[in-house]
Amino acid sequence: MTSAQAPLTRSRARALHAARHALRVPPVPRDFRADIEGMRAVAVLGVMLWHAGVTLLPGGFTGVDVFFVVSGFLMTSLLLEEGRSRGRIDLARFYARRARRLLPAALAALAGTALMTVLFLPRARWSEVGGDLVASATYVVNWRMAWRSVDYLDLERAPSPLQHYWSLSVEEQFYLVWPVILLGILVYAAGRARVFGALTWTITLALFGGSLALSWWWTLQEPAAYFVTPTRVHELMLGAIVALGARAWPRLPRWVAAAVGWVGLALIVLSLLVITRETPFPGLWALLPTGGTALVLLAGPAAGRGGPVLLLRWAPLQWVGRLSYSLYLWHWPFVAVAAELAHVGRGGPSSLPVGWGLVALLLSVVPAWLSFVLVEDPVRRHGRVLAARLTPGQATWRTLRLGLNCTLAGAVLGVAVMVAAPPSATESTAAWRTPEVVDEMRSPVGADTLAVGVDEPAPATAPGELPTLATSAGSGVSDALGEPPAVVEVPQEVGELAVPLEQVADDIPALEPQDCFVSLSGTRVGVCEGGDPDGATTVALIGDSHASMWMTALDAIGRDRGWKVVAMTKSSCPPARDLTIERTGQASDYRQCSTWQDNLDEALREQDPDVVLLSSASYGATGAEKVAAGLGRRVDMLTEEGMRAALVRDVPRAPFDVPACLLENRQDVPRCAFDRQEGLDTSGTGHELLAEQRPELPVLDFTTAVCPGRTCSPIVGEVVVWRDSNHLSATYVRSLRDVVEEQVAPVVLADQVGETARAGVELGTGR
Numbered sequence: 001m002t003s004a005q006a007p008l009t010r011s012r013a014r015a016l017h018a019a020r021h022a023l024r025v026p027p028v029p030r031d032f033r034a035d036i037e038g039m040r041a042v043a044v045l046g047v048m049l050w051h052a053g054v055t056l057l058p059g060g061f062t063g064v065d066v067f068f069v070v071s072g073f074l075m076t077s078l079l080l081e082e083g084r085s086r087g088r089i090d091l092a093r094f095y096a097r098r099a100r101r102l103l104p105a106a107l108a109a110l111a112g113t114a115l116m117t118v119l120f121l122p123r124a125r126w127s128e129v130g131g132d133l134v135a136s137a138t139y140v141v142n143w144r145m146a147w148r149s150v151d152y153l154d155l156e157r158a159p160s161p162l163q164h165y166w167s168l169s170v171e172e173q174f175y176l177v178w179p180v181i182l183l184g185i186l187v188y189a190a191g192r193a194r195v196f197g198a199l200t201w202t203i204t205l206a207l208f209g210g211s212l213a214l215s216w217w218w219t220l221q222e223p224a225a226y227f228v229t230p231t232r233v234h235e236l237m238l239g240a241i242v243a244l245g246a247r248a249w250p251r252l253p254r255w256v257a258a259a260v261g262w263v264g265l266a267l268i269v270l271s272l273l274v275i276t277r278e279t280p281f282p283g284l285w286a287l288l289p290t291g292g293t294a295l296v297l298l299a300g301p302a303a304g305r306g307g308p309v310l311l312l313r314w315a316p317l318q319w320v321g322r323l324s325y326s327l328y329l330w331h332w333p334f335v336a337v338a339a340e341l342a343h344v345g346r347g348g349p350s351s352l353p354v355g356w357g358l359v360a361l362l363l364s365v366v367p368a369w370l371s372f373v374l375v376e377d378p379v380r381r382h383g384r385v386l387a388a389r390l391t392p393g394q395a396t397w398r399t400l401r402l403g404l405n406c407t408l409a410g411a412v413l414g415v416a417v418m419v420a421a422p423p424s425a426t427e428s429t430a431a432w433r434t435p436e437v438v439d440e441m442r443s444p445v446g447a448d449t450l451a452v453g454v455d456e457p458a459p460a461t462a463p464g465e466l467p468t469l470a471t472s473a474g475s476g477v478s479d480a481l482g483e484p485p486a487v488v489e490v491p492q493e494v495g496e497l498a499v500p501l502e503q504v505a506d507d508i509p510a511l512e513p514q515d516c517f518v519s520l521s522g523t524r525v526g527v528c529e530g531g532d533p534d535g536a537t538t539v540a541l542i543g544d545s546h547a548s549m550w551m552t553a554l555d556a557i558g559r560d561r562g563w564k565v566v567a568m569t570k571s572s573c574p575p576a577r578d579l580t581i582e583r584t585g586q587a588s589d590y591r592q593c594s595t596w597q598d599n600l601d602e603a604l605r606e607q608d609p610d611v612v613l614l615s616s617a618s619y620g621a622t623g624a625e626k627v628a629a630g631l632g633r634r635v636d637m638l639t640e641e642g643m644r645a646a647l648v649r650d651v652p653r654a655p656f657d658v659p660a661c662l663l664e665n666r667q668d669v670p671r672c673a674f675d676r677q678e679g680l681d682t683s684g685t686g687h688e689l690l691a692e693q694r695p696e697l698p699v700l701d702f703t704t705a706v707c708p709g710r711t712c713s714p715i716v717g718e719v720v721v722w723r724d725s726n727h728l729s730a731t732y733v734r735s736l737r738d739v740v741e742e743q744v745a746p747v748v749l750a751d752q753v754g755e756t757a758r759a760g761v762e763l764g765t766g767r
Contacts, residue, residue: 035261035296036070037321038312039268043067044324046272047164048331052357059275062289064167065235065282066268067328069293071171072239079182080243089183096396098175099403100383102325105376106168107406109329110137112367113161114413120337121161122660123422124505130418132162137410139173142166146224161336164328166227173229174236204244208237212284219283220591222521231282235290242297249298257302264295265308326368326376334364343656422502422663490673490713494666497718499731501666504659504720507729509552511567517548518570523595525603531558531565537748540609540643541567542575542600542634545727546650546684547615552733553740554613561741563748568603570596574616574685576630577601577637582621605641611748612638613700615648617726619685627686628693635690635697646698646747649687651706651728652679658714658722672714676707683726700743705736 043063050060083089110133117129135141145166181203189196211234218225225231242249252260271289279285296308303309311317320327338360339352379402386395499507511517516526530551531539541547541554548569558565573581573593581590604612614634619627631647638645654674661672680703691699706712706721706728714721716732723729733740 033300034313034318035300035307035309036074038309038314038317039066039070039293039296039321040324041317041319041321042268042312043070044327045320048327048361051332051335052361053352053354054357055354057272058277059272059279059289062268062271062275062281062286065271065286065289066293067167068171068232068235069239069242069290069297072174072236073242073294073297074239075175075178076182076240076243077246079179080246083182083186089179089186090396091179091183092400093392093396094179095175096399096403097383098172099406100379100399102168102172103403103406104379105326105371106165106329107137107410108371108375109326109333110162110410110413112330113333114417116333116337117161117417118420121340122663124502124660124663126421127418129160129162130414130416130421132160132165133414133417134411135414136162136165136169137407137414139165139169142169142173142227142229146227159336159339161333163336164332170229170232171236174233178236178240200244204237204240208234208241210234211237212287215286216283219280222592224521225283226281235282235286238290238294239297242294245298249300250302252299252302254302254304254306257299258304258307260295261299261303261307261309264292264297264299265311267292267295323368323372326372327365330368330371331361331364334360490670490711491715492667492669494662494669494715495718497715497720499719499729501659501662501720504723504729507720507723507731508727509549509730509733511548511551516567517545518573518596520571520590521592522570523592523599525568525570525596525599527603527607528567528569529565530555530567532562533564535562535564537562537611538564538566538607538609539744539748540604540607540612541565541569541615542604542612543569543615543648544573544575544617545569545571546617547575547613547648549728549730549733550613550615550648550740552730553737554744556734556737557741557744561745561748566607566609568600568607572617573597574619574627574631575600575614575634576616576627577633579622579626579630579633581619601637604638604643609643611644611646611744613646613648613744613747615650616684616687617650618653618683620682622685624686624689628689629686631686631690632693635694644747644750646700646744647687647690649691649699649701649703650684651703652676652712653683653726654679654712654714654722655682655725657725659720659724662714662720669713669715673711676703676710676712679707679712698747700740700747702736702739702743705739706732 043066046057046060046063046066048060049057050063054060079089079094082094113129114133117126121129132141132144135144141162142165145160145163182200185196185199185203189199211230211232215225215231215234218228218231249257268289271292275281275285275288299307335352335357338356342352342356344352383395383399386398390398494501497504511528513529516528518524518526528548528551531554535558539554539558541551548567551565551567554565554567557563570593572590573596575597577597579594579597581593614631616627616631635645652674655678656672656674658672662669665671687699691697706716708716712721717735719732719735720729721732
């Protein structure tokens with residue numbers, strides 16, 4: 001005898017009556033709602049077209065917010081209905097239904113994504129995608145994406161083909177917590193209607209208001225706010241508020257309900273048109289699509305045929321809405337693969353051409369439809385078969401086991417992709433290997449193989465000039481931008497390397513203490529320490545990651561010459577003053593950078609360095625004039641404080657990820673070479689302008705030691721020069737030690753003697 005067939009005892013009848021009285025909600029209508037199906041279609045089409053690069057819908061990503069409100073409404077309605085009809089909330093049954101609805105289809109998409117990764121993405125990305133597979137299968141990928149969004153090492157990496165799973169993770173985390181909260185309220189109320197009502201509304205409104213406030217604040221502070229669950233809870237809670245008010249909405253006059261519904265649909269469409277990448281989102285702007293969705297939901301059947309359902313019941317929208325979950329799962333991996341095949345960011349276009357994007361969307365419809373027909377719908381129908389054949393407990397247990405198996409299978413799939421990926425060193429291992437590779441294992445390598453005349457004396461200089469050495473490796477902006485003095489032949493094959501090609505991406509500078517490099521979200525000024533800690537002369541390096549990469553060479557120079565070396569650097573933030581950085585694709589201005597720049601003033605005064613080296617990367621969205629002016633203000637501040645400033649000219653920027661290109665073209669390395677002048681044109685925003693405006697400012701230029709010819713070779717002296725598209729590998733920087741010393745030493749010596757360094761000073765002295 002099943003629990004449903006058990007006799008209704010007096011105590012059970014009393015408990016059931018108390019629960020129904022406490023909930024005070026009408027039965028959830030079992031009728032199909034065409035307006036919800038139509039809204040799903042609008043939401044998924046907005047997301048898909050935005051991902052394809054259709055500029056007419058700059059806010060297409062807000063379709064995800066529509067899904068959140070609909071999910072909050074439906075889940076809360078089902079939970080309240082179960083409590084009303086059964087007198088309790090069966091958590092196991094609820095989780096089993098969610099698992100059957102979501103996990104098999106999600107696993108099919110994960111398997112398809114894994115297959116496309118192996119077939120189309122470079123092997124260097126397999127490990128990253130494998131980790132994303134594991135995180136997606138276990139529904140924590142949104143936190144992985146949030147962490148990655150503030151990791152400077154990942155700024156230039158291609159988007160993950162599983163990035164869209166972040167929203168599914170948010171929903172699954174909501175599904176785990178919200179039923180427990182409602183069950184706790186129901187148990188505590190114990191049939192007391194006012195207690196249940198007061199607690200439910202209080203907690204729901206508190207979660208809504210608290211999450212909205214946090215979303216507003218966090219969005220202005222941190223890019224990661226887009227992905228994390230606390231900033232999205234208010235969207236799900238808005239759907240819950242509509243469900244809790246289900247007794248009131250049907251009482252609306254039909255014309256009022258219809259008007260409310262049309263206003264809601266207009267707000268959804270408006271959000272697709274007016275919200276852009278630059279809009280601080282989610283934040284308060286999320287109320288536009290979510291508020292519109294809530295209005296359509298509450299209007300519902302009360303609006304009748306004159307409501308939004310008049311448009312939303314259109315047959316093509318209903319078909320898309322029915323497939324919306326599968327379409328969402330499958331479309332983005334195809335777009336990501338299209339971006340890879342179009343070489344977006346790797347020598348091809350800077351963004352995915354719309355034509356490529358639309359073709360990717362059309363192709364994704366096929367597996368999405370097959371997944372719906374062969375997986376999603378059959379599994380759902382099989383659930384009804386099990387419910388009819390088995391006891392509720394048995395059916396629930398089988399479904400939970402199915403969900404667990406899907407989760408484990410997805411995680412195993414991710415591990416398999418990671419195992420198949422080429423081996424990669426950890427950051428600490430790569431940093432530890434760098435000096436050994438250069439100094440012991442394979443020396444000379446890298447720039448050491450170039451004919452750099454470091455033992456020649458400095459040429460004589462006129463009074464008031466700063467001494468620099470004109471060598472075959474290059475010495476100044478004029479030399480770097482002029483006729484290349486040397487040519488390095490680009491090897492035909494990768495061959496044997498000092499650092500294995502698969503580990504180059506991890507060949508980063510060793511910065512100590514840990515976390516001294518400040519990430520995107522940080523505003524404090526970290527101080528990385530190197531050189532001789534007891535040195536009488538202090539050399540400071542300030543700027544972004546393009547400044548910190550020189551720490552590998554300066555640390556060795558400082559230890560040999562008795563200089564204390566410190567680095568104060570922050571991700572994607574030039575060492576300017578009073579400069580607002582505009583970051584392409586970000587929701588708002590980079591406020592953390594402005595705050596860090598302000599804090600840098602006091603940090604410099606505390607460290608009181610003798611010489612300060614400034615460097616920064618490309619900030620094209622901000623503009624050369626603004627960046628040069630901000631850097632000039634920093635130079636003025638340093639001069640006023642009695643510190644000697646010098647600019648480290650940024651090195652040429654590759655139009656693609658160099659190690660990834662080499663992995664694809666091991667037998668054809670010239671395909672990964674690029675034009676020197678084009679690389680310079682896209683690097684070091686404002687550097688040339690600053691040098692023109694401040695002719696007295698020393699400029700240290702290592703361009704021709706990085707790219708000796710008109711064409712930049714990705715490999716020099718058995719070392720891969722770039723570890724991505726724009727950062728030099730730590731091993732190559734370490735091999736530049738003598739070249740860097742050749743240009744830095746005169747600046748330090750000029751400061752030490754308090755006058756122009758004299759000709760004949762030999763840079764090797766003092767080693």
